[in-house]
Amino acid sequence: MKLQTSAAGLRGQLKVPGDKSISHRSIMFGALAHGVTRVHDILRGEDVLSTMGVFRELGVKIEDNGAEVVIHGVGFKGLQAPKNKLDMGNSGTSIRLISGVLAGQPFMAEMFGDDSLSKRPMDRVTVPLRQMGVTISGQTDRDLPPLKITGSEVPLKPITYTLPVASAQVKSALIFAALQADGESVITEKEITRNHTEDMIAQFGGKISVNGKEIRVKGGQTFTATEVVVPGDISSAAFFLVAGLIVPNSELILKNVGINETRTGIIDVIQAMGGDLTISDVNHVAKSATLTVKTSKLQPTDIFGDIIPRLIDELPVIALLATQANGTTIIRDAEELKVKETDRIQVVADMLNAMGADITPTADGMIIKGQSQLTGAVINTQGDHRIGMTAAIASLLVDDEEVILERSEAIRTSYPSFFDDLADLLV
Numbered sequence: 492m493k494l495q496t497s498a499a500g501l502r503g504q505l506k507v508p509g510d511k512s513i514s515h516r517s518i519m520f521g522a523l524a525h526g527v528t529r530v531h532d533i534l535r536g537e538d539v540l541s542t543m544g545v546f547r548e549l550g551v552k553i554e555d556n557g558a559e560v561v562i563h564g565v566g567f568k569g570l571q572a573p574k575n576k577l578d579m580g581n582s583g584t585s586i587r588l589i590s591g592v593l594a595g596q597p598f599m600a601e602m603f604g605d606d607s608l609s610k611r612p613m614d615r616v617t618v619p620l621r622q623m624g625v626t627i628s629g630q631t632d633r634d635l636p637p638l639k640i641t642g643s644e645v646p647l648k649p650i651t652y653t654l655p656v657a658s659a660q661v662k663s664a665l666i667f668a669a670l671q672a673d674g675e676s677v678i679t680e681k682e683i684t685r686n687h688t689e690d691m692i693a694q695f696g697g698k699i700s701v702n703g704k705e706i707r708v709k710g711g712q713t714f715t716a717t718e719v720v721v722p723g724d725i726s727s728a729a730f731f732l733v734a735g736l737i738v739p740n741s742e743l744i745l746k747n748v749g750i751n752e753t754r755t756g757i758i759d760v761i762q763a764m765g766g767d768l769t770i771s772d773v774n775h776v777a778k779s780a781t782l783t784v785k786t787s788k789l790q791p792t793d794i795f796g797d798i799i800p801r802l803i804d805e806l807p808v809i810a811l812l813a814t815q816a817n818g819t820t821i822i823r824d825a826e827e828l829k830v831k832e833t834d835r836i837q838v839v840a841d842m843l844n845a846m847g848a849d850i851t852p853t854a855d856g857m858i859i860k861g862q863s864q865l866t867g868a869v870i871n872t873q874g875d876h877r878i879g880m881t882a883a884i885a886s887l888l889v890d891d892e893e894v895i896l897e898r899s900e901a902i903r904t905s906y907p908s909f910f911d912d913l914a915d916l917l918v
């Protein structure tokens with residue numbers, strides 16, 4: 492498709508779609524709870540639809556009446572052996588978290604995904620799950636999908652485990668397994684990562700204790716159905732936060748954005764760069780707020796250390812932001828970007844360099860020179876939604892040249908209405 496270029500400004504208000512991480516987990520906990528869970532403002536992106544499809548295959552009734560998604564929970568003991576292979580699509584969150592769910596189920600299941608997912612390492616979950624008594628195997632020494640899993644007939648062994656990577660997906664997979672273990676598990680994070688799984692255990696009436704990076708969770712708990720209202724996804728809002736800051740003559744008001752503190756690294760970065768961002772209407776219960784951004788002069792910054800997991804999915808569009816700062820921005824400690832839907836260090840650098848940026852990829856990040864005039868190019872998402880949306884925002888700064896985006900349908904993974912929302916905000 493041909494992307495919009497030469498934007499005269501972005502103005503107006505937007506309610507970004509529901510948080511992807513919370514949407515996945517609302518289906519999982521809804522299925523594992525007893526009773527009927529209603530979910531409002533769920534993200535209907537393809538990744539979340541994959542999770543819904545898998546739980547339907549596991550015998551859970553899930554209805555979408557347009558206004559809300561209704562999940563008829565069956566409890567941990569009510570899941571049924573699937574008749575078909577479980578299709579995880581493009582979703583790392585689905586395959587890793589559901590591995591933890593299936594770990595304690597007394598049946599065999601096979602999980603597979605698309606070409607991108609089939610290249611992503613699953614050994615980070617298979618290694619600790621095996622220690623808990625699960626039979627699970629994948630392809631090559633990294634346990635790439637497809638994965639075959641046979642859960643344990645008897646309660647799993649609890650685990651004491653320090654994560655070698657900063658990953659909410661691995662942490663969450665182990666929490667789901669630990670909930671089906673005979674005793675207390677102790678999981679220690681490398682860095683603090685998004686805590687939606689922990690929050691949701693409490694929301695569904697369960698118990699979990701969190702002390703900094705150390706998490707303790709007991710097996711054998713039962714969950715009670717509840718009502719979930721999903722806040723907007725800050726990872727989706729990120730594209731419009733950056734657009735509002737770098738496109739001249741812009742002012743954007745983003746409503747109902749999730750501001751869980753484990754996700755707000757991008758706000759810290761924008762503030763460090765001197766961006767004009769205000770936070771209002773803070774709802775402490777829903778952990779959401781209104782974020783307003785205006786066109787700004789930006790300074791460079793260094794992004795590294797424990798902020799990285801708090802903005803990991805935003806780094807592609809943060810790299811674009813840095814191309815417009817008045818100096819050099821350095822991103823470090825972000826080697827995890829290499830094992831996302833694409834190698835996001837290489838692919839982001841290649842894409843933005845093809846558009847006239849000056850980015851040097853490094854082993855664990857990027858060195859980004861600022862004040863680049865962006866130019867026309869042909870870009871391929873390579874199946875990565877965040878690459879596609881970053882390209883679409885970058886092209887707003889291109890004058891009198893074309894930007895063509897190939898495989899743009901990848902954006903439906905996390906933000907099906909992205910192009911409609913963008914069109915509505917153009918001056």
Ligand SMILES: O=C(O)C1=C[C@@H](OP(=O)(O)O)[C@@H](O)[C@H](O)C1
Pocket residue numbers: 511512513583584657658659660661663685803804827
């Ligand atoms: O737990 C989650 O919902 C997610 C965790 C992160 O992945 P990792 O755990 O692999 O860092 C993130 O990149 C992904 O988009 C969603």
Ligand SMILES: C=C(OP(=O)(O)O)C(=O)O
Pocket residue numbers: 538581582583584585804831832877905
């Ligand atoms: C990495 C992502 O998701 P997942 O790991 O679930 O595929 C993402 O949404 O950017």
